[in-house]
Amino acid sequence: MKLTILGCYAATPRSFxxxxxxxxxxxxxxxxxxCGEGTQVELRRNKVKFSKIKHVFISHLHGDHFFGLxxxxxxxxxxxxxxxxHVYGPKGIKEAITLQLKLSNSWTNYPLYFHVLEEKMPxxxxxxxxxxxxxxxxxxxxxxxxxLFREKPGDRKLNIHAAQKYKIDVVYYKxxxxxxxxxxxxxTVIPNAELTFDPDPPKxxxxxxxxxxxxxxxxxxxxxxxxxxxxTFIEKHADLAQPTGHSTAKQAGKIALEAxxxxxxxxxxxxxxxxxxxxxxxxxxxxxxxxxxDDGKVFEF
Amino acid sequence: MKLTILGCYAATPRSFxxxxxxxxxxxxxxxxxxCGEGTQVELRRNKVKFSKIKHVFISHLHGDHFFGLxxxxxxxxxxxxxxxxHVYGPKGIKEAITLQLKLSNSWTNYPLYFHVLEEKMPxxxxxxxxxxxxxxxxxxxxxxxxxLFREKPGDRKLNIHAAQKYKIDVVYYKxxxxxxxxxxxxxTVIPNAELTFDPDPPKxxxxxxxxxxxxxxxxxxxxxxxxxxxxTFIEKHADLAQPTGHSTAKQAGKIALEAxxxxxxxxxxxxxxxxxxxxxxxxxxxxxxxxxxDDGKVFEF
Numbered sequence: 001m002k003l004t005i006l007g008c009y010a011a012t013p014r015s016f017x018x019x020x021x022x023x024x025x026x027x028x029x030x031x032x033x034x035c036g037e038g039t040q041v042e043l044r045r046n047k048v049k050f051s052k053i054k055h056v057f058i059s060h061l062h063g064d065h066f067f068g069l070x071x072x073x074x075x076x077x078x079x080x081x082x083x084x085x086h087v088y089g090p091k092g093i094k095e096a097i098t099l100q101l102k103l104s105n106s107w108t109n110y111p112l113y114f115h116v117l118e119e120k121m122p123x124x125x126x127x128x129x130x131x132x133x134x135x136x137x138x139x140x141x142x143x144x145x146x147x148l149f150r151e152k153p154g155d156r157k158l159n160i161h162a163a164q165k166y167k168i169d170v171v172y173y174k175x176x177x178x179x180x181x182x183x184x185x186x187x188t189v190i191p192n193a194e195l196t197f198d199p200d201p202p203k204x205x206x207x208x209x210x211x212x213x214x215x216x217x218x219x220x221x222x223x224x225x226x227x228x229x230x231x232t233f234i235e236k237h238a239d240l241a242q243p244t245g246h247s248t249a250k251q252a253g254k255i256a257l258e259a260x261x262x263x264x265x266x267x268x269x270x271x272x273x274x275x276x277x278x279x280x281x282x283x284x285x286x287x288x289x290x291x292x293x294d295d296g297k298v299f300e301f
Numbered sequence: 302m303k304l305t306i307l308g309c310y311a312a313t314p315r316s317f318x319x320x321x322x323x324x325x326x327x328x329x330x331x332x333x334x335x336c337g338e339g340t341q342v343e344l345r346r347n348k349v350k351f352s353k354i355k356h357v358f359i360s361h362l363h364g365d366h367f368f369g370l371x372x373x374x375x376x377x378x379x380x381x382x383x384x385x386x387h388v389y390g391p392k393g394i395k396e397a398i399t400l401q402l403k404l405s406n407s408w409t410n411y412p413l414y415f416h417v418l419e420e421k422m423p424x425x426x427x428x429x430x431x432x433x434x435x436x437x438x439x440x441x442x443x444x445x446x447x448x449l450f451r452e453k454p455g456d457r458k459l460n461i462h463a464a465q466k467y468k469i470d471v472v473y474y475k476x477x478x479x480x481x482x483x484x485x486x487x488x489t490v491i492p493n494a495e496l497t498f499d500p501d502p503p504k505x506x507x508x509x510x511x512x513x514x515x516x517x518x519x520x521x522x523x524x525x526x527x528x529x530x531x532x533t534f535i536e537k538h539a540d541l542a543q544p545t546g547h548s549t550a551k552q553a554g555k556i557a558l559e560a561x562x563x564x565x566x567x568x569x570x571x572x573x574x575x576x577x578x579x580x581x582x583x584x585x586x587x588x589x590x591x592x593x594x595d596d597g598k599v600f601e602f
Binding site: 011012013014015037038040041044045061062063066067068070071074075078079090092093095096099100103104105106141142 | 345394
């Protein structure tokens with residue numbers, strides 16, 4: 001899993017910081033999460049190949065998570081995209097995008113699908129042979145979802161020395177990695193366990209922004225490899241967090257601790273603070289493995 | 302008049318070029334013309350004071366002239382703007398903006414007015430004591446207008462030596478500059494012509510983008526101080542200009558020549574060309590005073 005942060009600051013885009021957008025790569029598949037204004041330019045700056053993006057997940061319809069989507073969709077058209085694009089987001093997203101495309105008299109020349117999210121409980125919104133994506137219900141000023149990406153268990157790993165010892169032809173490797181035993185020409189059965197190692201444990205990534213401190217999500221987040229949790233404020237401004245529908249760095253740390261995640265990534269920083277370490281230091285008082293998102297930063301798990 | 306180019310490239314925003322937006326300053330008033338994605342960041346980069354923008358003119362509803370508007374409007378709200386904002390643009394602009402504000406449950410806390418343009422003939426859409434703004438009907442793939450900004454004649458200029466010679470108190474200067482004669486305490490009448498010089502001739506700026514070559518606009522453009530005319534292509538690609546609703550640099554030069562403008566500023570360049578001089582050189586074959594717009598460039602007239 002490779003996570004590229006395109007933007008991770010709250011509210012308005014500025015000369016050197018961007019609103020929320022990130023790209024998650026799982027086994028060579030790209031998932032775009034949120035799409036604030038300027039996302040298409042940040043994708044270019046970070047050398048993300050546009051044509052590899054097939055799925056876009058929008059947490060909620062505040063501008064700093066969403067205003068870049070229509071431009072990205074229009075640019076895909078200008079680049080003569082042919083591949084399908086799937087957009088997952090709250091009710092209204094389809095109307096907002098299609099109205100603007102209609103006004104510009106430029107409908108897409110590629111298939112564009114909207115998957116409208118309205119549920120208040122977690123639901124599976126995407127699944128293929130490598131990945132599942134579930135919503136994580138958030139609590140914000142408007143309807144919002146986080147997203148939980150889980151790798152499916154991968155193929156078993158070939159024990160190449162064992163395979164060579166039994167002189168097994170490479171044409172059988174795929175079956176062996178899929179867990180099958182091997183029958184040699186003389187009828188001998190080699191059990192799969194002798195030919196393979198366990199696959200890497202599947203990884204998982206949870207994106208939670210924007211939300212108040214919401215401990216009832218903890219069971220769903222249990223043990224994830226990486227949790228991106230918004231930390232718009234530090235505790236000094238805890239009085240602002242609840243009414244604006246946001247969390248503090250300390251609250252993000254508490255979620256990470258109680259959900260026993262492997263890593264906590266902080267982001268969605270209010271631009272009132274001069275130094276990101278204010279967030280990091282506060283969360284580290286609660287939880288050990290705290291990472292700080294920043295625009296252009298890449299995390300690999 | 303001071304014109305700041307925020308963006309002047311066609312189609313999609315890129316890492317180092319921006320779609321159309323520019324700020325025209327006339328006697329300390331700011332007018333924003335078009336608002337492609339990323340305009341608010343370019344306003345910051347060019348140190349344009351947000352609160353001074355009260356009027357936004359949108360030529361047409363293609364994304365590269367319009368997708369930055371909703372973000373700018375939302376940012377004004379976050380900055381606690383109180384002043385009115387007036388938006389002038391084609392039918393549909395109000396619906397596109399208000400739908401997105403509604404979905405984000407964040408209506409503006411300042412008065413926002415939409416002035417919907419539907420006329421096919423030039424019309425006066427703005428006037429105050431310093432400036433008039435008229436539409437310039439353009440021909441593009443969708444309904445589009447250019448905008449003609451004309452300064453009103455300014456005050457006459459005080460001849461300070463004459464004023465001092467007659468020992469005229471400064472409290473009378475304003476009246477004199479407004480054209481009044483001066484009556485001295487002994488009843489002597491000093492004619493205004495003796496106390497003032499003619500004001501600077503009023504300047505004018507015409508913005509024409511996006512449009513095909515449209516010579517019937519020439520009478521309206523006659524003698525303007527500066528004409529910004531789109532030049533998406535060079536003549537080599539003239540076959541692309543007409544069907545896409547655009548002009549070549551040569552065609553922009555022809556309009557400038559026939560309208561006898563003082564200066565021609567080229568812009569809205571297709572990003573297919575490696576060098577802006579290709580546009581400049583072509584237009585200069587037709588017209589002498591050709592200037593090349595570029596992002597961040599400032600023109601003063």
